[in-house]
Amino acid sequence: MSNIITVVIDGIAYGMLxxxxxxxxxxxxxxxxxxxLAHGAFAMGGGYxxxxxxxxxxxxxxxxxxxxFVAVGLVGLVLERxxxxxxxxxxxxxxxxxxxxxxxxxxxxxxxxxxxxxxPVRLPLWFSARVPLFGVEIAGYRLFLIIVGAIIxxxxxxxxxxxxxxxxxxxxxxxxRAAEGIGISVERLFAITFGLGTGLxxxxxxxxxxxxxxxxxxxxxxxxxxxxVVAIGGAGSIEGPILAALFLGVADGLFKYFLPxxxxxxxxxxxxxxxxxxxxxxxxxxx
Amino acid sequence: xxxLVSSGILGIRAAMLAAICLCFGSLTxxxxxxxxxxxxxxxxxxxxxxxANEGQQYENGIAVFQKIYGKTVAGLPVETVSRDxxxxxxxxxxxxxxxxxxxxxxxxxxxxYSFTPNAMSAATxxxxxxxxxxxxxxxxxxxxxxxxxxxxxxxxLPQAAATLGDWAAKNGIKTAYTxxxxxxxxxxAETWFKKAFTAGGGKIVGEVRTPVTTMxxxxxxxxxxxxxxxxxxxxxxxGDVSVAFMKAAHERNLAGNGIKLLVxxxxxxxxxxxxxxxxxxxxxxxxxxxxxLVNPENERFIKVYKELFGADTSPNFRAVQAYDAMALLYKAxxxxxxxxxxxxxxxxxxxxxxxxxxxxxxxxxxxxxxxxNIYIRKGEKVNGHWQNVAFETYAAVSDPGKSPAK
Numbered sequence: 001m002s003n004i005i006t007v008v009i010d011g012i013a014y015g016m017l018x019x020x021x022x023x024x025x026x027x028x029x030x031x032x033x034x035x036x037l038a039h040g041a042f043a044m045g046g047g048y049x050x051x052x053x054x055x056x057x058x059x060x061x062x063x064x065x066x067x068x069f070v071a072v073g074l075v076g077l078v079l080e081r082x083x084x085x086x087x088x089x090x091x092x093x094x095x096x097x098x099x100x101x102x103x104x105x106x107x108x109x110x111x112x113x114x115x116x117x118x119x120p121v122r123l124p125l126w127f128s129a130r131v132p133l134f135g136v137e138i139a140g141y142r143l144f145l146i147i148v149g150a151i152i153x154x155x156x157x158x159x160x161x162x163x164x165x166x167x168x169x170x171x172x173x174x175x176x177r178a179a180e181g182i183g184i185s186v187e188r189l190f191a192i193t194f195g196l197g198t199g200l201x202x203x204x205x206x207x208x209x210x211x212x213x214x215x216x217x218x219x220x221x222x223x224x225x226x227x228x229v230v231a232i233g234g235a236g237s238i239e240g241p242i243l244a245a246l247f248l249g250v251a252d253g254l255f256k257y258f259l260p261x262x263x264x265x266x267x268x269x270x271x272x273x274x275x276x277x278x279x280x281x282x283x284x285x286x287x
Numbered sequence: 288x289x290x291l292v293s294s295g296i297l298g299i300r301a302a303m304l305a306a307i308c309l310c311f312g313s314l315t316x317x318x319x320x321x322x323x324x325x326x327x328x329x330x331x332x333x334x335x336x337x338x339a340n341e342g343q344q345y346e347n348g349i350a351v352f353q354k355i356y357g358k359t360v361a362g363l364p365v366e367t368v369s370r371d372x373x374x375x376x377x378x379x380x381x382x383x384x385x386x387x388x389x390x391x392x393x394x395x396x397x398x399x400y401s402f403t404p405n406a407m408s409a410a411t412x413x414x415x416x417x418x419x420x421x422x423x424x425x426x427x428x429x430x431x432x433x434x435x436x437x438x439x440x441x442x443x444l445p446q447a448a449a450t451l452g453d454w455a456a457k458n459g460i461k462t463a464y465t466x467x468x469x470x471x472x473x474x475x476a477e478t479w480f481k482k483a484f485t486a487g488g489g490k491i492v493g494e495v496r497t498p499v500t501t502m503x504x505x506x507x508x509x510x511x512x513x514x515x516x517x518x519x520x521x522x523x524x525x526g527d528v529s530v531a532f533m534k535a536a537h538e539r540n541l542a543g544n545g546i547k548l549l550v551x552x553x554x555x556x557x558x559x560x561x562x563x564x565x566x567x568x569x570x571x572x573x574x575x576x577x578x579x580l581v582n583p584e585n586e587r588f589i590k591v592y593k594e595l596f597g598a599d600t601s602p603n604f605r606a607v608q609a610y611d612a613m614a615l616l617y618k619a620x621x622x623x624x625x626x627x628x629x630x631x632x633x634x635x636x637x638x639x640x641x642x643x644x645x646x647x648x649x650x651x652x653x654x655x656x657x658x659x660n661i662y663i664r665k666g667e668k669v670n671g672h673w674q675n676v677a678f679e680t681y682a683a684v685s686d687p688g689k690s691p692a693k
Contacts, residue, residue, distance in 0.1 A: 120564075211502065215337070
């Protein structure tokens with residue numbers, strides 16, 4: 001029994017990692033309906049910033065995390081004001097082309113700045129400690145992911161569903177003209193929300209280095225799985241992506257444990273199955 | 288910074304090449320460059336994308352060799368023309384680049400192929416046009432049998448895996464679990480570890496093949512811990528996947544559960560040791576090169592490498608293989624007295640002996656594959672840095688994948 005608990009807890013931690021990596025996208029793509037394929041590039045930017053802060057500036061990893069969140073968020077905000085705000089009303093294809101082009105450029109830029117190799121990151125010692133939990137042992141890092149993921153999920157869910165900002169953003173996405181008509185400053189709202197999304201992307205990138213490594217291809221390597229999390233979760237909610245990420249993480253772990261022969265087919269098979277039965281995702285809002 | 292400079296030079300070189308191609312592209316005189324008194328080496332490497340890091344190591348190795356031995360051999364100026372095959376998912380591209388290098392750039396010999404599919408896809412083409420190719424890494428055993436114009440200076444997975452299996456069986460390991468990435472080199476590694484280990488009296492108690500790009504190894508390792516083998520033998524494709532695997536093995540505390548971790552040396556290559564960190568502690572690996580090897584060639588190699596690319600950089604086995612590819616080529620061209628006909632070169636390659644930074648190596652005249660020392664190493668902290676420290680040497684190991692006796 002304890003072995004299955006271990007696999008499930010590891011799966012939850014892996015799912016939380018997927019959630020942390022995807023949550024920024026569920027804000028920009030899910031809430032704002034902007035096809036943001038540059039999400040991975042922002043996450044990569046967060047990763048490199050965290051590495052620079054810890055390895056070169058000597059900051060502790062935990063202190064680097066909030067700085068990364070704020071800094072990448074500010075970059076996102078500036079980019080939104082200077083360019084991306086003109087793209088909300090263009091076709092989805094042009095959004096895709098712009099953002100994927102941006103991601104390619106950032107990937108090349110990272111190669112010039114940091115080289116093509118993997119980046120090491122200095123982490124707190126307790127990340128590799130083994131913490132007893134429910135009669136099994138779990139790595140400190142995985143426990144940390146679960147806690148951070150839970151905090152961010154709760155905060156965002158409350159923000160989106162129970163605050164004025166949340167109501168405004170939902171209103172503005174659904175019907176921009178009506179929202180502006182009743183006096184909501186949609187421009188400012190979108191800028192802040194986009195900044196929040198990119199900040200979360202940066203934070204997710206920084207948190208995942210230990211697990212996924214960091215090199216200039218990070219901008220694309222995990223885009224598929226992150227898009228899957230948002231698609232399964234359904235656009236326009238925060239509960240959706242977290243459910244989706246935990247589902248994928250735990251299912252992936254259980255299949256690897258009980259049926260390793262199924263290989264990498266599992267996660268994509270689950271993806272297709274879910275979308276056949278829930279075309280709008282688990283918690284998708286239909287508009 | 289060094290990287291910035293080198294990529295800048297590359298860019299200029301590529302632009303000049305493009306300009307030259309434009310000027311001469313319309314010339315149809317097919318012999319224009321063939322007997323023009325120079326040795327043109329077509330180089331095919333992954334220079335962009337996820338494996339650009341590896342490509343850079345090969346380029347560096349070639350640069351180190353030419354820094355030491357110069358850019359002329361047997362009176363011929365040596366010109367290298369580099370092409371980017373982008374990684375393992377592009378066999379068709381590697382084949383096309385091979386063709387372009389031979390037809391358009393009049394390459395006399397190809398040096399390259401980091402990945403098995405890329406070498407495989409070029410095999411029939413090389414046979415058709417009768418041009419020699421020196422394989423710089425691709426390590427699946429069967430490749431050299433696919434074209435009589437292949438010669439390999441790198442290594443084969445059976446070489447490392449079978450040696451490790453033999454060592455394990457002789458060193459108190461009775462039971463083993465195998466975990467390999469599910470593609471051709473992985474199957475090679477699994478097959479030959481098992482053969483050598485069971486031949487030595489060991490028993491395989493479990494095996495699993497994992498998806499090539501998987502980053503989450505925890506559930507697989509949980510299974511291993513429950514099976515309680517004496518050792519886990521693992522192979523995966525290097526880079527971020529191998530780092531993730533090594534970290535996961537450390538997290539799962541294999542050593543604390545009494546399970547020794549055995550891997551092929553590329554999983555714990557010199558350049559990723561800093562990333563793996565404490566996960567390297569006590570890990571046994573089998574490989575043909577580690578930076579700590581003591582011989583004059585290696586000392587000079589590392590010295591020039593650091594001179595060229597910076598004191599804080601270090602070469603890995605890939606750089607050494609590229610260095611040896613050039614060494615083999617230079618020696619062969621000296622032997623033919625500057626004649627570049629394929630049959631003469633192929634004959635010169637066969638049986639060639641070199642003093643490599645990895646120790647003495649030889650090209651087996653029958654199989655055109657490399658014969659070399661395989662070192663059994665253990666992960667240890669030396670002066671505050673993690674290193675693979677060799678403690679046993681299997682001398683002159685040939686590829687067991689081809690010996691009919693086994």
